[in-house]
Amino acid sequence: MYLKPAGVLVVKDQVHIRNAEAARLARTLARQTGTTISQVVLDALRQYRPRRRQPTPQTQVERWRRLLREDREQGMLRPETPIETLYDDATGLPT
Numbered sequence: 001m002y003l004k005p006a007g008v009l010v011v012k013d014q015v016h017i018r019n020a021e022a023a024r025l026a027r028t029l030a031r032q033t034g035t036t037i038s039q040v041v042l043d044a045l046r047q048y049r050p051r052r053r054q055p056t057p058q059t060q061v062e063r064w065r066r067l068l069r070e071d072r073e074q075g076m077l078r079p080e081t082p083i084e085t086l087y088d089d090a091t092g093l094p095t
Contacts, residue, residue, distance in 0.1 A: 015041065 017023040017037075030037045055063070071077060088095050 017041075 017026060026037045026040050030040045033040065086094055
């Protein structure tokens with residue numbers, strides 16, 4: 001709040017922290033960093049990014065099945081190579 005030269009009282013936007021734990025954490029962080037509570041809140045809001053919603057397991061399974069089906073339809077599946085073919089029979093070392 002401040003007074004303009006014409007004697008008009010101007011009130012800036014204010015945010016009240018009504019949660020006791022949040023207020024305590026904001027005060028502590030402001031004291032530790034040597035900044036104001038407003039700056040602490042502003043930094044936190046700038047850093048905040050909502051978490052992406054994780055797909056449900058069933059949705060994920062359906063997605064993988066659809067991708068595999070599409071690959072199969074496009075002929076993208078390759079025959080499996082037996083692991084034995086990757087090693088030399090005589091030495092047992094990779095070929």
